[in-house]
Amino acid sequence: MELIWKFIEDFFKTTEGSLNLLGKAVAIAVIFIAIFIITRVVNHIVDKTMNNRRLTKLQINDRRMNTLSEILKKVVKYILVFIGIVVSLDLFNINTTSIIATAGIGGLAIGFGAQSLVKDIITGFFILLEDQYAVGDYVKIGGLEGIVEELGVRVTKLRDFTGELHIIPNSNVQIVTNRTRGAMRALVKISIAYEEDIERAIKVLEKVSEDLAKSNDNIIEGPTVLGVTEFGGSDVVLTVVAKTKPMEQWAVERALRKSIKEAFNREDIEIPYSKIVVVDGGKES
Template sequence: MMEALWVKLTRVDWTSLLSTHGVTVLKIAAIAIIARLLLGAGHRFIEQYSRKKTNKAQTLSPLLKQLWRYLVLFLAAMLILDQFNIKLTPILATAGVAGVAIGFGAQRLVRDLITGFFLLLEDQYSVGDYITVGSFSGVVEELGLRVTRLRDFNGDLHIIPNGNIDNVTNHARGNSRARVDVGVPYEADLDRVIGILQELSSELAAKLPEIIEGPEVLGVVELSNSQAIVRIQAQTTPLQHWQVEREIRRAIKNRLDREGISLPYPRYVIYQQGSNREEKPEGNS
Protein backbone atom coordinates (compact mmCIF):
# COMPACT_ATOMS: atom_id res chain seq x y z
CA MET A 1 0.00 0.00 0.00
CA MET A 2 2.82 2.38 0.88
CA GLU A 3 4.55 1.56 -2.39
CA ALA A 4 1.40 2.40 -4.37
CA LEU A 5 1.06 5.71 -2.50
CA TRP A 6 4.70 6.52 -3.19
CA VAL A 7 4.23 5.81 -6.89
CA LYS A 8 1.25 8.21 -7.02
CA LEU A 9 3.21 10.91 -5.25
CA THR A 10 6.15 10.56 -7.65
CA ARG A 11 3.82 10.96 -10.61
CA VAL A 12 2.55 14.34 -9.38
CA ASP A 13 3.98 17.30 -11.24
CA TRP A 14 4.96 19.32 -8.17
CA THR A 15 6.48 22.13 -10.21
CA SER A 16 3.26 22.71 -12.10
CA LEU A 17 1.21 22.32 -8.91
CA LEU A 18 3.28 24.92 -7.04
CA SER A 19 3.23 27.34 -9.95
CA THR A 20 -0.55 27.00 -10.18
CA HIS A 21 -1.53 27.02 -6.48
CA GLY A 22 1.60 28.35 -4.81
CA VAL A 23 0.33 31.92 -4.78
CA THR A 24 -2.99 30.78 -3.33
CA VAL A 25 -1.24 28.85 -0.56
CA LEU A 26 0.90 31.86 0.27
CA LYS A 27 -2.17 34.12 0.39
CA ILE A 28 -3.96 31.70 2.71
CA ALA A 29 -0.90 31.54 4.96
CA ALA A 30 -0.69 35.33 4.99
CA ILE A 31 -4.40 35.58 5.89
CA ALA A 32 -3.93 33.13 8.76
CA ILE A 33 -0.88 35.00 10.09
CA ILE A 34 -2.59 38.38 9.88
CA ALA A 35 -5.69 36.97 11.61
CA ARG A 36 -3.52 35.59 14.42
CA LEU A 37 -1.78 38.94 14.84
CA LEU A 38 -5.09 40.79 14.88
CA LEU A 39 -6.46 38.43 17.53
CA GLY A 40 -3.43 38.97 19.75
CA ALA A 41 -3.43 42.75 19.29
CA GLY A 42 -7.16 42.98 20.00
CA HIS A 43 -6.90 40.84 23.15
CA ARG A 44 -3.98 42.93 24.46
CA PHE A 45 -5.92 46.13 23.85
CA ILE A 46 -8.98 44.74 25.66
CA GLU A 47 -6.84 43.52 28.59
CA GLN A 48 -5.28 46.97 28.87
CA TYR A 49 -8.78 48.45 28.97
CA SER A 50 -9.86 46.00 31.68
CA ARG A 51 -6.91 46.98 33.90
CA LYS A 52 -8.92 49.98 35.03
CA LYS A 53 -10.25 47.63 37.74
CA THR A 54 -13.79 48.92 37.39
CA ASN A 55 -16.70 46.50 37.46
CA LYS A 56 -17.84 47.75 34.06
CA ALA A 57 -14.44 47.06 32.46
CA GLN A 58 -14.25 43.57 33.98
CA THR A 59 -17.78 42.84 32.79
CA LEU A 60 -17.16 43.86 29.18
CA SER A 61 -13.67 42.37 28.83
CA PRO A 62 -14.64 38.66 28.28
CA LEU A 63 -17.53 39.67 26.03
CA LEU A 64 -15.38 41.96 23.87
CA LYS A 65 -12.77 39.23 23.51
CA GLN A 66 -15.39 36.76 22.27
CA LEU A 67 -16.90 39.24 19.83
CA TRP A 68 -13.46 40.19 18.48
CA ARG A 69 -12.50 36.54 18.04
CA TYR A 70 -15.69 35.72 16.15
CA LEU A 71 -15.30 38.78 13.92
CA VAL A 72 -11.67 38.04 12.99
CA LEU A 73 -12.34 34.36 12.33
CA PHE A 74 -15.39 35.18 10.21
CA LEU A 75 -13.48 37.66 8.06
CA ALA A 76 -10.53 35.28 7.71
CA ALA A 77 -12.84 32.43 6.63
CA MET A 78 -14.51 34.66 4.04
CA LEU A 79 -11.15 35.73 2.59
CA ILE A 80 -9.89 32.14 2.44
CA LEU A 81 -13.04 30.99 0.64
CA ASP A 82 -12.57 33.83 -1.81
CA GLN A 83 -9.11 32.45 -2.69
CA PHE A 84 -10.79 29.28 -3.93
CA ASN A 85 -13.17 31.34 -6.11
CA ILE A 86 -16.11 30.40 -3.93
CA LYS A 87 -18.81 33.02 -4.33
CA LEU A 88 -19.82 34.53 -1.00
CA THR A 89 -23.24 35.80 -2.06
CA PRO A 90 -24.90 32.35 -2.33
CA ILE A 91 -23.33 31.33 0.98
CA LEU A 92 -24.63 34.42 2.74
CA ALA A 93 -28.07 33.96 1.19
CA THR A 94 -28.14 30.32 2.32
CA ALA A 95 -26.98 31.35 5.77
CA GLY A 96 -29.82 33.86 5.95
CA VAL A 97 -32.44 31.24 5.09
CA ALA A 98 -30.86 28.77 7.50
CA GLY A 99 -30.79 31.46 10.20
CA VAL A 100 -34.53 32.00 9.85
CA ALA A 101 -35.15 28.26 10.08
CA ILE A 102 -32.87 27.90 13.09
CA GLY A 103 -34.46 30.93 14.71
CA PHE A 104 -37.84 29.21 14.91
CA GLY A 105 -36.23 26.24 16.62
CA ALA A 106 -33.98 28.27 18.90
CA GLN A 107 -36.33 30.88 20.28
CA ARG A 108 -35.02 30.34 23.81
CA LEU A 109 -31.45 30.98 22.66
CA VAL A 110 -32.55 34.17 20.90
CA ARG A 111 -34.38 35.24 24.06
CA ASP A 112 -31.25 34.68 26.13
CA LEU A 113 -29.15 36.74 23.72
CA ILE A 114 -31.62 39.63 23.56
CA THR A 115 -32.00 39.70 27.35
CA GLY A 116 -28.22 39.62 27.77
CA PHE A 117 -27.87 42.55 25.38
CA PHE A 118 -30.31 44.67 27.40
CA LEU A 119 -28.69 43.63 30.69
CA LEU A 120 -25.41 45.02 29.38
CA LEU A 121 -27.02 48.09 27.82
CA GLU A 122 -28.96 49.04 30.95
CA ASP A 123 -26.05 48.17 33.28
CA GLN A 124 -28.32 46.36 35.72
CA TYR A 125 -25.31 44.63 37.31
CA SER A 126 -21.62 44.11 36.65
CA VAL A 127 -18.86 41.64 37.48
CA GLY A 128 -18.17 41.81 41.21
CA ASP A 129 -21.69 42.87 42.20
CA TYR A 130 -23.58 40.84 44.79
CA ILE A 131 -27.06 40.17 43.39
CA THR A 132 -30.13 38.02 43.93
CA VAL A 133 -31.85 36.40 40.94
CA GLY A 134 -34.87 34.33 41.89
CA SER A 135 -33.71 31.86 44.54
CA PHE A 136 -30.00 32.36 43.78
CA SER A 137 -27.71 34.90 45.41
CA GLY A 138 -24.01 35.42 44.80
CA VAL A 139 -21.23 37.50 43.33
CA VAL A 140 -21.32 37.96 39.55
CA GLU A 141 -18.29 36.25 38.01
CA GLU A 142 -19.29 36.66 34.39
CA LEU A 143 -22.02 38.43 32.44
CA GLY A 144 -22.27 37.13 28.90
CA LEU A 145 -24.81 37.52 26.17
CA ARG A 146 -26.32 34.11 26.89
CA VAL A 147 -25.70 33.29 30.58
CA THR A 148 -24.83 34.93 33.89
CA ARG A 149 -22.51 33.11 36.31
CA LEU A 150 -22.99 33.62 40.06
CA ARG A 151 -20.69 32.34 42.82
CA ASP A 152 -22.42 32.00 46.20
CA PHE A 153 -20.78 32.02 49.64
CA ASN A 154 -20.57 28.21 49.66
CA GLY A 155 -18.43 28.31 46.53
CA ASP A 156 -21.16 26.90 44.29
CA LEU A 157 -21.32 28.31 40.76
CA HIS A 158 -24.82 29.04 39.44
CA ILE A 159 -25.14 29.36 35.65
CA ILE A 160 -28.37 31.20 34.87
CA PRO A 161 -29.64 31.70 31.29
CA ASN A 162 -30.31 35.39 30.78
CA GLY A 163 -33.76 34.62 29.41
CA ASN A 164 -34.76 33.30 32.86
CA ILE A 165 -33.85 36.55 34.61
CA ASP A 166 -37.04 38.44 35.35
CA ASN A 167 -36.24 40.32 38.56
CA VAL A 168 -32.80 41.30 39.85
CA THR A 169 -31.88 42.67 43.27
CA ASN A 170 -28.49 44.37 43.21
CA HIS A 171 -27.08 44.62 46.73
CA ALA A 172 -23.90 46.39 45.60
CA ARG A 173 -25.47 49.60 44.32
CA GLY A 174 -25.68 52.24 47.03
CA ASN A 175 -24.84 52.02 50.71
CA SER A 176 -25.59 48.95 52.80
CA ARG A 177 -27.29 48.89 56.20
CA ALA A 178 -25.81 47.18 59.24
CA ARG A 179 -28.33 46.20 61.91
CA VAL A 180 -27.55 44.63 65.29
CA ASP A 181 -30.10 43.68 67.95
CA VAL A 182 -28.82 43.53 71.54
CA GLY A 183 -30.68 41.60 74.22
CA VAL A 184 -30.77 43.33 77.62
CA PRO A 185 -31.97 41.30 80.63
CA TYR A 186 -34.81 42.85 82.64
CA GLU A 187 -32.63 42.83 85.78
CA ALA A 188 -30.20 45.31 84.17
CA ASP A 189 -30.61 49.09 84.19
CA LEU A 190 -31.94 49.68 80.66
CA ASP A 191 -31.07 53.39 80.55
CA ARG A 192 -27.51 52.64 81.67
CA VAL A 193 -27.12 49.99 78.98
CA ILE A 194 -28.42 52.35 76.29
CA GLY A 195 -25.94 55.01 77.46
CA ILE A 196 -23.09 52.50 77.23
CA LEU A 197 -24.18 51.50 73.72
CA GLN A 198 -24.35 55.13 72.60
CA GLU A 199 -20.83 55.77 73.90
CA LEU A 200 -19.59 52.62 72.19
CA SER A 201 -21.28 53.63 68.94
CA SER A 202 -19.36 56.91 68.88
CA GLU A 203 -16.10 55.03 69.34
CA LEU A 204 -16.91 52.58 66.54
CA ALA A 205 -17.84 55.41 64.16
CA ALA A 206 -14.33 56.83 64.53
CA LYS A 207 -12.66 53.41 64.43
CA LEU A 208 -14.30 51.68 61.45
CA PRO A 209 -13.75 53.37 58.06
CA GLU A 210 -16.47 51.22 56.48
CA ILE A 211 -19.13 53.12 58.46
CA ILE A 212 -20.59 56.07 56.55
CA GLU A 213 -23.33 57.10 58.97
CA GLY A 214 -23.97 56.08 62.58
CA PRO A 215 -24.00 53.72 64.39
CA GLU A 216 -27.17 54.98 65.99
CA VAL A 217 -28.94 53.41 68.95
CA LEU A 218 -32.59 53.37 67.88
CA GLY A 219 -33.87 52.21 71.26
CA VAL A 220 -36.05 49.33 72.41
CA VAL A 221 -37.76 47.61 69.49
CA GLU A 222 -39.14 44.51 71.23
CA LEU A 223 -39.99 43.13 74.69
CA SER A 224 -39.65 39.36 74.78
CA ASN A 225 -40.10 36.83 77.59
CA SER A 226 -36.65 37.31 79.11
CA GLN A 227 -35.13 40.43 77.56
CA ALA A 228 -35.61 43.82 75.99
CA ILE A 229 -34.25 44.13 72.45
CA VAL A 230 -32.24 47.28 71.70
CA ARG A 231 -31.45 47.93 68.04
CA ILE A 232 -28.32 49.60 66.64
CA GLN A 233 -28.17 50.65 62.99
CA ALA A 234 -25.48 52.09 60.71
CA GLN A 235 -24.94 52.92 57.03
CA THR A 236 -21.87 51.27 55.51
CA THR A 237 -20.05 51.16 52.20
CA PRO A 238 -21.50 48.61 49.73
CA LEU A 239 -21.35 44.99 50.94
CA GLN A 240 -19.43 45.87 54.11
CA HIS A 241 -22.43 45.61 56.45
CA TRP A 242 -21.67 41.99 57.42
CA GLN A 243 -18.17 42.89 58.58
CA VAL A 244 -19.45 45.95 60.46
CA GLU A 245 -22.14 43.88 62.19
CA ARG A 246 -19.52 41.37 63.35
CA GLU A 247 -17.32 44.16 64.72
CA ILE A 248 -20.27 45.80 66.52
CA ARG A 249 -21.31 42.51 68.17
CA ARG A 250 -17.75 41.79 69.31
CA ALA A 251 -17.34 45.29 70.75
CA ILE A 252 -20.71 45.11 72.55
CA LYS A 253 -19.88 41.76 74.16
CA ASN A 254 -16.49 42.98 75.40
CA ARG A 255 -17.90 46.28 76.73
CA LEU A 256 -20.83 44.67 78.56
CA ASP A 257 -18.48 42.15 80.15
CA ARG A 258 -16.28 44.97 81.45
CA GLU A 259 -19.33 46.79 82.78
CA GLY A 260 -20.51 43.66 84.61
CA ILE A 261 -23.70 43.35 82.57
CA SER A 262 -24.56 39.77 81.65
CA LEU A 263 -26.39 38.79 78.49
CA PRO A 264 -29.91 37.37 78.90
CA TYR A 265 -30.63 33.68 78.81
CA PRO A 266 -33.91 31.73 78.47
CA ARG A 267 -35.74 31.23 81.76
CA TYR A 268 -39.13 30.32 83.13
CA VAL A 269 -40.93 30.90 86.43
CA ILE A 270 -42.56 28.11 88.44
CA TYR A 271 -45.42 28.80 90.84
CA GLN A 272 -46.26 26.13 93.39
CA GLN A 273 -49.20 26.45 95.75
CA GLY A 274 -48.12 26.84 99.35
CA SER A 275 -44.48 27.66 98.54
CA ASN A 276 -42.44 30.72 97.70
CA ARG A 277 -42.01 31.90 94.15
CA GLU A 278 -38.94 30.33 92.55
CA GLU A 279 -37.19 31.24 89.31
CA LYS A 280 -35.05 28.68 87.54
CA PRO A 281 -33.06 28.62 84.32
CA GLU A 282 -34.62 26.76 81.42
CA GLY A 283 -33.68 23.09 81.32
CA ASN A 284 -33.42 22.58 85.12
CA SER A 285 -36.15 20.85 87.09
Protein backbone atom coordinates in the same frame (compact mmCIF):
# COMPACT_ATOMS: atom_id res chain seq x y z
CA MET B 1 15.50 35.97 -2.67
CA GLU B 2 15.21 33.93 -5.85
CA LEU B 3 15.90 30.76 -3.89
CA ILE B 4 13.02 31.61 -1.52
CA TRP B 5 10.60 32.16 -4.40
CA LYS B 6 11.78 28.97 -6.06
CA PHE B 7 11.22 27.08 -2.81
CA ILE B 8 7.67 28.50 -2.58
CA GLU B 9 6.98 27.64 -6.20
CA ASP B 10 8.23 24.08 -5.77
CA PHE B 11 6.58 23.19 -2.48
CA PHE B 12 3.49 25.39 -2.11
CA LYS B 13 2.17 25.85 -5.66
CA THR B 14 0.87 23.64 -8.41
CA THR B 15 2.10 23.71 -12.01
CA GLU B 16 -0.80 26.07 -12.81
CA GLY B 17 0.51 28.58 -10.26
CA SER B 18 -2.22 28.17 -7.61
CA LEU B 19 -1.62 27.02 -4.06
CA ASN B 20 -1.45 23.27 -3.54
CA LEU B 21 -2.82 21.48 -0.47
CA LEU B 22 0.32 22.15 1.57
CA GLY B 23 0.32 25.79 0.52
CA LYS B 24 -3.33 26.18 1.51
CA ALA B 25 -2.66 24.57 4.90
CA VAL B 26 0.24 26.95 5.50
CA ALA B 27 -1.91 29.92 4.38
CA ILE B 28 -4.67 28.93 6.79
CA ALA B 29 -2.15 28.58 9.61
CA VAL B 30 -0.77 32.06 8.79
CA ILE B 31 -4.31 33.50 8.75
CA PHE B 32 -5.17 32.16 12.20
CA ILE B 33 -1.78 33.13 13.64
CA ALA B 34 -2.46 36.65 12.36
CA ILE B 35 -5.94 36.54 13.95
CA PHE B 36 -4.39 35.45 17.25
CA ILE B 37 -1.87 38.31 17.12
CA ILE B 38 -4.52 40.87 16.15
CA THR B 39 -6.78 39.65 18.94
CA ARG B 40 -3.97 40.06 21.48
CA VAL B 41 -3.22 43.54 20.18
CA VAL B 42 -6.89 44.54 20.34
CA ASN B 43 -7.18 43.15 23.88
CA HIS B 44 -4.12 45.15 24.90
CA ILE B 45 -5.56 48.32 23.37
CA VAL B 46 -8.91 47.77 25.10
CA ASP B 47 -7.23 47.14 28.46
CA LYS B 48 -5.02 50.19 28.08
CA THR B 49 -8.00 52.35 27.13
CA MET B 50 -9.96 51.15 30.15
CA ASN B 51 -7.01 51.70 32.49
CA ASN B 52 -6.59 55.25 31.20
CA ARG B 53 -10.29 56.09 31.41
CA ARG B 54 -9.67 58.54 34.25
CA LEU B 55 -7.74 60.70 31.79
CA THR B 56 -10.80 60.88 29.53
CA LYS B 57 -14.33 62.09 30.01
CA LEU B 58 -15.77 58.59 30.38
CA GLN B 59 -17.89 58.42 33.52
CA ILE B 60 -18.32 54.67 33.99
CA ASN B 61 -17.67 52.73 37.16
CA ASP B 62 -14.99 50.06 37.34
CA ARG B 63 -17.29 47.04 37.28
CA ARG B 64 -19.28 48.23 34.29
CA MET B 65 -16.05 49.13 32.49
CA ASN B 66 -14.70 45.61 33.08
CA THR B 67 -17.91 44.09 31.77
CA LEU B 68 -17.88 46.26 28.65
CA SER B 69 -14.24 45.45 27.95
CA GLU B 70 -14.82 41.67 28.24
CA ILE B 71 -17.80 41.76 25.89
CA LEU B 72 -15.92 43.98 23.41
CA LYS B 73 -13.00 41.54 23.39
CA LYS B 74 -15.31 38.60 22.71
CA VAL B 75 -17.15 40.41 19.89
CA VAL B 76 -13.85 41.30 18.18
CA LYS B 77 -12.60 37.72 18.59
CA TYR B 78 -15.75 36.21 17.08
CA ILE B 79 -15.69 38.61 14.12
CA LEU B 80 -12.03 37.89 13.37
CA VAL B 81 -12.55 34.12 13.63
CA PHE B 82 -15.55 34.35 11.30
CA ILE B 83 -13.47 36.31 8.77
CA GLY B 84 -10.68 33.73 9.06
CA ILE B 85 -13.11 30.88 8.37
CA VAL B 86 -14.57 32.66 5.32
CA VAL B 87 -11.09 33.38 3.88
CA SER B 88 -10.02 29.78 4.53
CA LEU B 89 -13.05 28.45 2.68
CA ASP B 90 -12.26 30.77 -0.23
CA LEU B 91 -8.84 29.15 -0.53
CA PHE B 92 -10.60 25.88 -1.34
CA ASN B 93 -12.81 27.64 -3.93
CA ILE B 94 -15.91 27.24 -1.79
CA ASN B 95 -18.51 29.89 -2.62
CA THR B 96 -18.86 31.60 0.76
CA THR B 97 -21.39 34.09 -0.60
CA SER B 98 -23.88 31.31 -1.26
CA ILE B 99 -23.12 29.80 2.16
CA ILE B 100 -23.85 33.12 3.88
CA ALA B 101 -27.05 33.52 1.85
CA THR B 102 -28.09 29.97 2.67
CA ALA B 103 -27.33 30.61 6.32
CA GLY B 104 -29.62 33.62 6.18
CA ILE B 105 -32.46 31.59 4.71
CA GLY B 106 -31.78 28.79 7.17
CA GLY B 107 -31.81 31.35 9.96
CA LEU B 108 -35.34 32.32 9.01
CA ALA B 109 -36.32 28.65 8.93
CA ILE B 110 -35.01 27.93 12.42
CA GLY B 111 -35.92 31.34 13.81
CA PHE B 112 -38.94 30.06 15.69
CA GLY B 113 -36.84 27.31 17.26
CA ALA B 114 -34.17 29.81 18.34
CA GLN B 115 -36.50 32.26 20.06
CA SER B 116 -35.03 31.53 23.49
CA LEU B 117 -31.51 32.16 22.19
CA VAL B 118 -32.55 35.48 20.63
CA LYS B 119 -34.34 36.42 23.85
CA ASP B 120 -31.19 35.61 25.87
CA ILE B 121 -29.07 37.87 23.65
CA ILE B 122 -31.55 40.77 23.61
CA THR B 123 -31.99 40.59 27.39
CA GLY B 124 -28.21 40.49 27.83
CA PHE B 125 -27.81 43.71 25.86
CA PHE B 126 -30.51 45.43 27.93
CA ILE B 127 -28.87 44.27 31.18
CA LEU B 128 -25.63 45.83 30.00
CA LEU B 129 -27.26 48.95 28.57
CA GLU B 130 -29.28 49.64 31.71
CA ASP B 131 -26.34 48.74 33.97
CA GLN B 132 -28.50 46.43 36.10
CA TYR B 133 -25.38 44.67 37.35
CA ALA B 134 -21.78 44.15 36.29
CA VAL B 135 -18.88 41.76 36.83
CA GLY B 136 -17.93 41.80 40.52
CA ASP B 137 -21.38 42.81 41.82
CA TYR B 138 -23.05 40.75 44.53
CA VAL B 139 -26.59 40.06 43.29
CA LYS B 140 -29.60 37.88 43.88
CA ILE B 141 -31.36 36.57 40.77
CA GLY B 142 -34.47 34.57 41.55
CA GLY B 143 -33.48 32.09 44.24
CA LEU B 144 -29.76 32.27 43.46
CA GLU B 145 -27.22 34.76 44.75
CA GLY B 146 -23.50 35.33 44.50
CA ILE B 147 -20.78 37.36 42.82
CA VAL B 148 -21.20 38.02 39.10
CA GLU B 149 -18.21 36.24 37.60
CA GLU B 150 -19.14 36.74 33.96
CA LEU B 151 -21.81 38.72 32.14
CA GLY B 152 -22.21 37.59 28.55
CA VAL B 153 -24.74 38.39 25.90
CA ARG B 154 -26.41 34.99 26.44
CA VAL B 155 -25.75 33.90 30.04
CA THR B 156 -24.84 35.31 33.43
CA LYS B 157 -22.47 33.34 35.67
CA LEU B 158 -22.81 33.66 39.45
CA ARG B 159 -20.29 32.26 41.94
CA ASP B 160 -21.88 31.73 45.35
CA PHE B 161 -20.07 31.62 48.68
CA THR B 162 -19.87 27.82 48.63
CA GLY B 163 -17.88 28.01 45.40
CA GLU B 164 -20.65 26.70 43.17
CA LEU B 165 -21.01 28.34 39.76
CA HIS B 166 -24.57 29.11 38.65
CA ILE B 167 -25.08 29.67 34.92
CA ILE B 168 -28.30 31.59 34.27
CA PRO B 169 -29.72 32.26 30.78
CA ASN B 170 -30.29 36.00 30.51
CA SER B 171 -33.90 35.45 29.47
CA ASN B 172 -34.51 34.00 32.95
CA VAL B 173 -33.28 37.18 34.64
CA GLN B 174 -36.49 38.88 35.72
CA ILE B 175 -36.08 40.23 39.25
CA VAL B 176 -32.56 41.30 40.27
CA THR B 177 -31.52 42.39 43.74
CA ASN B 178 -28.16 44.16 43.56
CA ARG B 179 -26.52 44.23 46.98
CA THR B 180 -23.50 46.19 45.78
CA ARG B 181 -24.90 49.50 44.55
CA GLY B 182 -24.95 52.35 47.04
CA ALA B 183 -24.59 52.25 50.82
CA MET B 184 -25.64 49.04 52.55
CA ARG B 185 -27.23 48.63 55.98
CA ALA B 186 -25.65 46.80 58.88
CA LEU B 187 -28.20 45.79 61.52
CA VAL B 188 -27.46 44.26 64.90
CA LYS B 189 -30.02 43.24 67.51
CA ILE B 190 -28.87 42.83 71.11
CA SER B 191 -30.84 41.23 73.91
CA ILE B 192 -30.54 42.27 77.55
CA ALA B 193 -32.29 40.89 80.61
CA TYR B 194 -35.46 42.60 81.89
CA GLU B 195 -33.65 43.29 85.17
CA GLU B 196 -31.00 45.47 83.46
CA ASP B 197 -31.13 49.28 83.35
CA ILE B 198 -32.16 50.05 79.76
CA GLU B 199 -30.82 53.62 79.78
CA ARG B 200 -27.44 52.42 81.01
CA ALA B 201 -27.32 49.74 78.31
CA ILE B 202 -28.17 52.30 75.64
CA LYS B 203 -25.39 54.59 76.81
CA VAL B 204 -22.91 51.69 76.59
CA LEU B 205 -24.12 50.95 73.05
CA GLU B 206 -23.75 54.61 72.06
CA LYS B 207 -20.17 54.66 73.36
CA VAL B 208 -19.35 51.44 71.47
CA SER B 209 -20.92 52.89 68.30
CA GLU B 210 -18.97 56.14 68.63
CA ASP B 211 -15.65 54.33 69.08
CA LEU B 212 -16.31 51.95 66.18
CA ALA B 213 -17.28 54.80 63.85
CA LYS B 214 -13.88 56.41 64.47
CA SER B 215 -11.87 53.22 63.95
CA ASN B 216 -13.73 51.50 61.09
CA ASP B 217 -13.37 53.09 57.66
CA ASN B 218 -16.09 50.87 56.19
CA ILE B 219 -18.79 52.76 58.09
CA ILE B 220 -20.33 55.63 56.13
CA GLU B 221 -22.97 56.72 58.63
CA GLY B 222 -23.68 55.74 62.24
CA PRO B 223 -23.81 53.33 63.97
CA THR B 224 -27.05 54.65 65.45
CA VAL B 225 -28.72 53.13 68.51
CA LEU B 226 -32.47 52.92 67.80
CA GLY B 227 -33.31 51.87 71.35
CA VAL B 228 -35.86 49.24 72.39
CA THR B 229 -37.38 47.61 69.31
CA GLU B 230 -38.81 44.38 70.68
CA PHE B 231 -39.86 42.57 73.85
CA GLY B 232 -39.03 38.88 74.00
CA GLY B 233 -40.10 36.14 76.37
CA SER B 234 -37.11 36.73 78.62
CA ASP B 235 -35.30 39.68 77.06
CA VAL B 236 -35.50 43.26 75.88
CA VAL B 237 -34.18 43.75 72.34
CA LEU B 238 -32.11 46.80 71.44
CA THR B 239 -31.20 47.57 67.82
CA VAL B 240 -28.18 49.29 66.27
CA VAL B 241 -27.98 50.24 62.57
CA ALA B 242 -25.25 51.69 60.37
CA LYS B 243 -24.67 52.53 56.72
CA THR B 244 -21.60 50.85 55.24
CA LYS B 245 -19.67 50.58 52.03
CA PRO B 246 -20.96 47.93 49.58
CA MET B 247 -20.17 44.35 50.60
CA GLU B 248 -18.87 45.47 54.02
CA GLN B 249 -22.13 45.27 55.98
CA TRP B 250 -21.41 41.77 57.31
CA ALA B 251 -17.92 42.73 58.51
CA VAL B 252 -19.34 45.78 60.28
CA GLU B 253 -22.04 43.66 61.93
CA ARG B 254 -19.40 41.21 63.19
CA ALA B 255 -17.29 44.06 64.56
CA LEU B 256 -20.34 45.58 66.28
CA ARG B 257 -21.31 42.30 67.94
CA LYS B 258 -17.77 41.71 69.17
CA SER B 259 -17.41 45.22 70.59
CA ILE B 260 -20.85 45.13 72.23
CA LYS B 261 -20.19 41.78 73.89
CA GLU B 262 -16.84 43.01 75.27
CA ALA B 263 -18.43 46.24 76.53
CA PHE B 264 -21.32 44.40 78.19
CA ASN B 265 -18.82 42.09 79.93
CA ARG B 266 -16.92 45.09 81.29
CA GLU B 267 -20.10 46.81 82.48
CA ASP B 268 -21.67 43.59 83.90
CA ILE B 269 -24.72 43.91 81.68
CA GLU B 270 -26.34 40.51 81.39
CA ILE B 271 -27.25 39.01 78.04
CA PRO B 272 -30.05 36.51 78.81
CA TYR B 273 -29.60 32.86 77.95
CA SER B 274 -31.51 29.67 78.57
CA LYS B 275 -31.31 28.42 82.14
CA ILE B 276 -32.48 25.26 83.89
CA VAL B 277 -33.75 25.71 87.44
CA VAL B 278 -33.85 22.53 89.52
CA VAL B 279 -36.06 22.64 92.65
CA ASP B 280 -35.07 20.11 95.31
CA GLY B 281 -36.81 20.13 98.68
CA GLY B 282 -37.96 23.67 98.29
CA LYS B 283 -34.48 24.89 97.35
CA GLU B 284 -33.37 26.09 93.91
CA SER B 285 -30.03 25.02 92.49
